[in-house]
Every structure is written in structure tokens, then in C-alpha cells.
Amino acid sequence: MVISGPSNRERRTVKRILMMTLLLGLMSPAACESLWPGQETPANEIKLAGHINATETDLAFQVPGRIEAISPEAGEEVKAGQVVAKLDDQVFRHEVDAAQGAWDEADATPGPKKLKDAGLRQAKAALELARLRLSYATLISPVGGLVLARSANPGELAAVGTTIITLGDLDHVWFEGYLPERDLGKVSYGQKAAITIDGTPGKEYSGAISFISPKAEFTPKTVETYRERVTMVYRVRIKVPNPQRVLKVGMPAEAVISLAKP
Structure with missing residues (x-):
């Protein structure tokens, strides 16, 4: 049996493959990428x-409560300073009334000036806190923007810090x-x-x-x-x-x- 060596055509094919392999090895990755369709x-x-x-700005209440109203829908524009939602504020109004009554009582109660002044300061601080909590029942947007998402509806309970609207x-x-x-x-x-x-x-x-x-x-x-x-x-x-x-x-x-x- 006679075994013949590779033909001239086969030798040329192998030589071309070796040359191409060597060339690709010398090229940078960026240059190689330009050889492939879609990567140029x-x-x-x-x-x-x-x-x-x-x-993005997330709007949330600073006090808990039941949502009474919420106005903007997703895709609507909101202006800075606009009221976007309100809680049922009955409880907070009662707190203000009670704090105001405590301050009036402290003011009308006779006694040593030093003790009376201390009582008035304490009553005033409680009144200011109650008024602040009442103001928190109204959610006001500090910035303008487009409503990207609204994650609450009237009647639902809102927890402190839970996002209501995303602008x-x-x-x-x-x-x-x-x-x-x-x-x-x-x-x-x-x-x-x-x-x-x-x-x-x-x-x-x-x-x-x-x-x-x-x-x-x-x-x-x-x-x-x-x-x-x-x-x-x-x-x-x-x-x-x-x-x-x-x-x-x-x-x-x-x-x-x-x-x-x-």
C-alpha cells in the first residue's frame, strides 16, 4: 500500500490557516472585534x-393616618408647593385643641412666677408639636415634576415614610x-x-x-x-x-x- 503525502493544495490551505492564526494573535482585541459583523x-x-x-423624588407622609384625598394620577404634572394628598386630620385637630386648652389652663393658673413660666413653656412646646403634626396631615410637594408612580388611593392607611407618589x-x-x-x-x-x-x-x-x-x-x-x-x-x-x-x-x-x- 502506498501512502502519499499532502497535496500542494492542502499544503497551501494549511499555510493560509497558520498565517491567519498568527495574524489574529498579533492583533489587538479591539482590532479583532472589527472583523466580526455587528461589532464594528x-x-x-x-x-x-x-x-x-x-x-426622582419620593413623597411620603410624616405622620400615619387614613388617606382622605390624593389628587395627581400617573403621568400628570405637579408643581412645587402643590398639595398632592391629605390625611383624615380629625385626630390631629383634637390634639391641637387639647394642647391649646392645656396652655390656656397653665396661663390662667396662679402660682409662683418661676413655676408658672415653666408650665407655660411646656404647654407651648406641646401646642407647637400638635400644630406641626396637623400640618403634616397635608402632603405638599417640595419640587415640581411628572408623576412617575402613584402607590396609594383614598381610604388606604398611610404609614410614616411610605412612598405615596414618585416624581x-x-x-x-x-x-x-x-x-x-x-x-x-x-x-x-x-x-x-x-x-x-x-x-x-x-x-x-x-x-x-x-x-x-x-x-x-x-x-x-x-x-x-x-x-x-x-x-x-x-x-x-x-x-x-x-x-x-x-x-x-x-x-x-x-x-x-x-x-x-x-
């Missing part, structure tokens, strides 16, 4: 996937994403970026980097990157003007950070 990123920009976020400032939003450690030295505060969302294909929203986390963290499981998944990342925020309120909280988005040309 120009050298003068960084692509990030993330979501839109905004400053969001949609006029000033930001993109939040995670920057691979290898790209950290390429970005800085104020650097320009373009934000895109699926809802308005082809439209870009201009922004600038407003925050770069000083602390590295492991890549969150929910993060999708355009490059090979990395181990350590830095959270970044890109501030985006949103006068038309097209960008919503939680909306998936993509950011392209422009880099200076080498």
Missing part, C-alpha cells in the same frame, strides 16, 4: 448600551451606562456624546459626560456591551437636555462618545 466600532468613538434615568424631573435626564476599563483613559468630563433610542430611529440627542465613577465594579448582568464582555467597568452618566420629554425613565438607549482624532 470606529477607532475614534466608543459605543455604550444603557438606559435613560432622571432625578421625576424629565426636563433634565441622563444616559447611564458602563465604560470598559480599557477605555477609561479616553474619556473626560464634558466630552460630547450622541444618544439614540429605538423609538426615534435616526435621531440623535446631544449630551455631555457629567459623571465618571471613581470606583470600578464588575460588569452588571443586565449590561450589554458592543465589545467582548469585560470584567471591570466604570459607571458613567451623560447629561442630555430633554425639553420635549421624548426620553423617558428606564428607556433603553445607546451612546456614542466621540474621541479626539489621534
